[in-house]
Amino acid sequence: MTGDREQDIRRVRDQQTVLYGAPLGDLIARxxxxxxxxxxxxxxxxxxxxxxxxxxxxxxxxxxGNPSAVQRMQRLLEVAPDVRAGRIAAADAVARIESERPGSVLTRATDRLPRQGALDVQLVLRWASSAEDLGRAAELLSADFPALAEVLRVYGTGSAADAEAHFEQVRPR
Structure with a gap:
């Protein structure tokens, strides 16, 4: 009987990995x-x-089963790198996520656009170079290309919240 239970748990964890990218036990612990x-x-x-x-x-x-709970978990996972790096205090991140209006499933994509766009830009820049190098590049570009320097600073060295705010400000409507 114990072997069957272990097999069931392994199967569930595999299905969770397909749904969430990792077993929920791992995500919850992280x-x-x-x-x-x-x-x-x-x-x-x-x-x-x-x-x-x-x-x-x-x-x-x-x-x-609760789509709003999935959204809040996703937000916690999105902000976690900034919390680990010390760019945002854990308590501040939690308070911000708790204060966000839970979106309905139908409007989720619209609510996530600025957040996802900003995170995508951050991921690309941080893949390309370290925050320190991006900051130095911004300094070199600031005199001749101030807007590009700002992008490097905000997305390359700033927090997710800073990037989201900037993205919302500059994106076409």
Whole structure:
């Protein structure tokens, strides 16, 4: 019987990886560590009960049924690199995510456009070079190409929140 249960858990974790990119137990543990949260507090932030979060983490449940909880988890995962790097305090990030209006499933893409666009630009720049090098490049370009220097500074060395605000400001409507 124990072998069957272990097989079931392995199957659930595999399905979670397909749905979320990693088993939920791993994502939950990473978020709790990154933000310094208990599982109970993390469940509260996500809008789940602590027992449900436990069942998801242990592989007894496959997926999160609440789309708003999935969105909040995604936001926590998006901001986590800035929290780990010290660019934003964990408590500030959590407060900001808790204050965001949960979008409906139908309008999710529109709500995410500035956030995703900014994150995509950040990912490309940070793949290309270190924050220190991007800052130095911005300094070199600032006299002749101030707008490009600003992009390098904001997206290359700034926080996700700074990038989102800039992206929202400059994107065509």
């Amino acid at each position: 978020l709790a560590e990154d933000y310094g949260l208990s599982r109970g507090r993390l469940a509260s932030i996500l809008g789940l009960s602590a027992p449900m979060l436990s069942q998801l983490a242990s592989g007894r449940r496959i997926k999160i």
